[in-house]
Amino acid sequence: MARRRVWIASLIVLALLFLVVLFWASIQLMHVTSSPTFCFNCHSGTEDGILAEVDSWRNSAHAEAGVMCLDCHAQPGFTEYMKTKMKGLKDALHSLVLSEEETRNLLELNRYDLVSQTICLHCHGEASSLEQPDEFSALLTDRLTDRVTGAEFRRNNKIPDIFAPSDAAGLIFNHGVHIERFNMGCSDCHLGVVHDRQNKTERKDSCLHCHEEHSRAPQIEQCRRCHLVQSAFFEGWGAIGLAGVANPMYEAGVDCTGCHAGILEGLYRPPQDLCLMCHDKGYQKLQEEWKSRTQQRMVLARTLFKEAGQLLDQRELEGEENEADWIVFSQAGRNLNLVRDDNTYGIHNFNYTFNQILPSVISDLQILIDNAKRTKRPPNRSKP
Secondary structure, eight states: OHHHHHHHHHHHHHHHHHHHHHHHHHHHHHHHTTSHHHHTTTSOOOSSSTTOHHHHHHTSHHHHTTOOHHHHSSOSSHHHHHHHHHHHHHHHHHHHHSOHHHHHHHHHHTGGGSSOHHHHHHHHSGGGTTOOOOHHHHHHHOOHHHHSOHHHHHHHHTOOOTTSOOOGGGOOOOHHIIIIISOOOHHHHHTTTTTSOOOHHHHGGGGGGTSSTTSSSOOTTOGGGTOHHHHHHHHTOOSTTOOOOOOHHHHTTOOHHHHSTTGGGTOOSOOHHHHTTTSOTTHHHHHHHHHHHHHHHHHHHHHHHHHHHHHHHHHHHTTOOOHHHHHHHHHHHHHHHHHHHHOSTTSSOHIIIIIIIHHHHHHHHHHHHHHHHHTOOOOOOOOO
């Protein structure tokens, strides 16, 4: 009887060990079959588009941030992970029985449903910032979306919250209005942002679906509604403490669409042949010279800005009152950021950018640096 009990106990222990090993092996198998390397077995194309998803992902900002396939293509949590894995079995079956053309058509048909907006907002919006990571799910799925909150992810990768007020690169845009008031989804504007790497000009073509003639949305010709910084530079205003001078083309009555003439067809950057309608062949070379000289002066200004900030911080730590210097420093920084946000390095208004704003910024920062160095306290060499 005793031997029988030992056998039964041994069998139970072995069965439990077998189940533990089987469970562990199953989890590892799920990890392996969720990796981009495994996905490449079917999505093995190169560059962009359908069936080239792995290659396009490898060259994306998402890959640099450590975002893997199922971080986007499955909802957070172990249950949703398993649902996606079950669906993956069907996809694997499709790859065996369907032709490449049929597979392409199937993916094209469902491309708007391949990534949930909830997933996008997990990393790019404030809505999920207070959610805690699911440690149990993270153990079983090994996914980024189960290991960190959206706020932590944004902080680690310096990603802005899309709902925060922003005029990045001089473009005023309100995601909240588009998502909450007009019920738009991320894929309405950003479809293919990873796997169909269009340039920014081509991606903005989607704006024309709503911002076109006879629609209630702001018209695409109303450039200043969104591109306030660029409009200000063209017209010669915006920098603090400077009167400014307008671009000669603006003074001659040329507006934004005068150069961005192909805007209704999605050509947001003026084509070279359009410039030649008014300028000679040397104009393009002149523009490149403007950009190069402005970029060099921007590098100098950024270097001085960093040095001035460090010196002012040091003076403040030493107990010196320098409120007036901080005001000058802040003004210089704002004007420097305006040049950055215009993002044309002088093309919209070379005289205003290169001959007015940047010299003013550099001069103010250099004065701050010189004053800080002159007033710097000498080290205390007295012996105790």
